Structure formats: C-alpha cells, structure tokens
Amino acid sequence: MATARSFARYPDFPSSVPIATIPVVSLQKLQSGDEDESKRLFQASREYGFFSLSLSGSAKGEELLLDVEKMFDLTESTMNLGSDILDLYAYKPPHSLFGYKRSGLLKTDDGKVDDMAMYNLGQDDIMGNTGRRSNPETLESERETCRTFFDHAYGVVSIALAELDKNLGLSPGTLAGLCPLDKSSETQLRMLRSEPKAGVIDYRRITLGGHTDIGAITLLFHTTGGLQILPAGSSNVPENWQYIRPQPNCALINIGDTLVEWSGGVLRSSLHRVVAAPGKQAKVPRQSLAYLLRPERSGSMRRLKSKVIPELDDGEEEEARTVDEWAAWRARQVMNGELKPETRGGIPTKTIA
Ligand SMILES: O=C(O)CCC(=O)C(=O)O
Numbered sequence: 214m215a216t217a218r219s220f221a222r223y224p225d226f227p228s229s230v231p232i233a234t235i236p237v238v239s240l241q242k243l244q245s246g247d248e249d250e251s252k253r254l255f256q257a258s259r260e261y262g263f264f265s266l267s268l269s270g271s272a273k274g275e276e277l278l279l280d281v282e283k284m285f286d287l288t289e290s291t292m293n294l295g296s297d298i299l300d301l302y303a304y305k306p307p308h309s310l311f312g313y314k315r316s317g318l319l320k321t322d323d324g325k326v327d328d329m330a331m332y333n334l335g336q337d338d339i340m341g342n343t344g345r346r347s348n349p350e351t352l353e354s355e356r357e358t359c360r361t362f363f364d365h366a367y368g369v370v371s372i373a374l375a376e377l378d379k380n381l382g383l384s385p386g387t388l389a390g391l392c393p394l395d396k397s398s399e400t401q402l403r404m405l406r407s408e409p410k411a412g413v414i415d416y417r418r419i420t421l422g423g424h425t426d427i428g429a430i431t432l433l434f435h436t437t438g439g440l441q442i443l444p445a446g447s448s449n450v451p452e453n454w455q456y457i458r459p460q461p462n463c464a465l466i467n468i469g470d471t472l473v474e475w476s477g478g479v480l481r482s483s484l485h486r487v488v489a490a491p492g493k494q495a496k497v498p499r500q501s502l503a504y505l506l507r508p509e510r511s512g513s514m515r516r517l518k519s520k521v522i523p524e525l526d527d528g529e530e531e532e533a534r535t536v537d538e539w540a541a542w543r544a545r546q547v548m549n550g551e552l553k554p555e556t557r558g559g560i561p562t563k564t565i566a
Pocket residue numbers: 403405421426433435439440485486487501502503
C-alpha cells in the first residue's frame with residue numbers, strides 16, 4: 214500500500230484541497246553522504262517538524278516498502294476480525310497502551326469522539342525485549358514478518374537520526390543510541406483503520422484528534438489522505454489546517470516531543486490530526502501504519518549538550534525525570550487539562566553546525 218502500485222488501486226487525492234508543502238528528502242542521497250540533502254532534512258525538521266523520505270533507489274528503503282505492504286495486509290486481516298474479538302486484546306489506558314482500541318473511545322478537539330480503530334503492537338513484544346504479550350492469531354502467526362518490519366523500520370529511522378546527530382552537533386550514534394532496538398521502551402507499530410461512511414460525507418469529521426507525538430520520531434505510511442498539519446504560527450481554526458498529500462514510495466517522518474526536549478527546542482514537533490479523506494478517497498477504508506520510536510524507558514529527558522543546542526536560560530531547570538516518568542507526567546497534564554497539545558520548538562540554533 215505504500216508503493217506506487219498500491220497507490221494505483223485507490224481513488225486519486227483531489228487537487229482542490231489546501232496542502233502543506235512538506236519537503237521530500239531522498240534516503241539514497243543521504244546514504245551517499247549528500248550534504249545538501251542532509252541540510253534539507255534538518256531545515257524541514259525545524260520548520261515543519263515533518264519531511265517525506267523517498268525510499269526508492271535505496272536497498273534498505275525498498276526492502277522496507279515490501280515489509281510495509283505485508284503489514285498493511287496484516288492490518289486488514291486483523292481489523293477484519295471485528296471489534297468483539299479484538300476487544301479480547303483491548304488496550305488498558307493509562308496502564309498499557311498496547312493492544313486494540315476500538316473507534317470512538319477518545320475525545321476529539323470538537324467535543325465529539327474519534328473514528329479510528331487501532332492495534333498497537335509493541336516492539337518489546339515482537340523483538341523479545343520483555344515478556345511476550347498475546348495478540349490475535351493474524352499477528353501471532355506472522356511474528357517473523359512483524360520482526361522483520363521492526364528491524365527494517367528501525368534501520369531506516371536510524372539513518373534519519375544520524376543526520377539529525379550531525380546537524381545538531383552531536384557525536385555519531387547519539388540519538389539512535391538513546392532509543393535502542395533491543396532495550397525496553399514504549400516503541401510501537403500503530404496499525405490504524407477508519408471505515409468509510411455511507412451517505413453524505415462530512416469532510417470536517419475529525420477521525421483522530423489533534424496531537425503531537427510524545428516519542429522521539431515517527432515513521433508514517435499512508436496511501437489515502439486525511440492527515441492534516443497545523444502550520445507553525447497558525448491559530449487552531451478549521452481553515453488553517455492543511456492536508457498532507459501521501460507520496461508513493463515514501464515514509465512520512467515527523468519529529469516527536471522527546472526530540473524537542475533533547476534539542477532544547479531546536480527541532481519542532483507539529484500538531485497534526487486525521488479527518489475524513491478528501492474527495493473520492495472518503496469512500497474507501499483508510500489504513501495507515503505509524504512506527505512510533507520511543508527512547509529507552511530508564512533513559513534521561515535532559516537537554517543534550519552541543520555547540521548547536523542552546524544552553525538552559527537563567528531560571529530554567531534541567532529536566533530530572535526519566536523517559537517513563539516524563540511521559541506519565543505529560544499524560545497526566547493532558548488528562549487534567551493543564552496542557553493543551555500544541556506545536557513546539559523550531560527556535561534558532563546557537564550556531565549552525
Ligand atoms: O493515520 C495517520 O495518518 C496519522 C496517525 C498519527 O498521527 C498517530 O498515530 O500518531
């Protein structure tokens with residue numbers, strides 16, 4: 214579903230809706246050490262908090278695209294089990310966010326509820342870092358496929374993190390080293406699906422409410438539209454939200470709140486949400502896959518030090534909480550209404566690396 218071939222199976226994304234001009238960066242160019250491409254990735258990560266990573270022409274990229282196709286099929290067969298069966302694997306917030314969430318359990322910004330089913334598959338579970346969880350048979354029988362996906366997705370996202378290391382003036386391997394594949398974390402593959410509605414389509418229907426991703430960085434695969442971003446500096450009114458047009462053979466990458474913390478606000482995490490897919494695309498089921506990379510649980514949320522990252526201002530305190538403590542504290546703040554999700558970061562660097 215992420216390759217050009219699968220795009221051909223879906224109705225076209227309409228040309229009449231406002232879209233955000235998210236830069237496309239080539240994985241193959243990054244792998245060959247192209248400095249301009251690296252700078253473009255950094256610039257996009259500061260200006261939009263999003264960039265598209267073209268996977269074509271890179272062996273690692275094309276391998277991942279094939280895994281993505283398989284995971285889209287597994288999303289479909291899993292979701293087809295129906296919510297009665299899937300509820301046996303229901304997620305248990307706030308204690309555990311792994312497992313199935315049926316549609317309609319989350320509040321959206323407009324006071325309604327979401328319209329998105331998701332199955333959150335834990336990296337620890339699949340990679341064997343901690344105790345196994347039990348998942349529906351569709352996934353249990355394909356553990357090896359899932360393992361390959363996690364392995365390859367981590368490999369590609371590590372290349373993007375290495376570029377951020379370089380541009381942030383950090384030593385090679387710093388960011389990926391804080392989010393290891395083989396250590397316990399909340400890292401997950403979120404398999405999302407929203408069903409088409411009969412009758413007149415409400416294109417303003419929010420299927421997944423506005424949020425920023427709490428982790429380090431996210432790789433998203435989608436074929437149909439509906440994902441929207443609120444550009445930096447724009448107020449949160451319906452006309453300011455812009456669609457992100459899915460690009461064939463690409464992963465959409467976005468910066469999460471953890472990278473904003475570590476970079477002292479140099480990188481940006483942008484508010485995004487999902488609404489009904491535009492045009493004829495609203496008539497087909499919408500599936501997406503989000504690989505949400507989170508740091509090692511016991512890791513530190515302290516701002517990193519480099520010649521690019523600004524030091525703490527007078528009166529600012531060093532973050533003392535661990536990754537897990539910080540995530541729990543933020544979730545509480547959002548729940549108590551003390552923190553409204555909003556775009557963060559994108560401040561000037563100390564010097565340019
Ligand atoms: O389905 C999408 O396009 C976006 C999903 C998303 O933002 C998330 O799962 O955090």
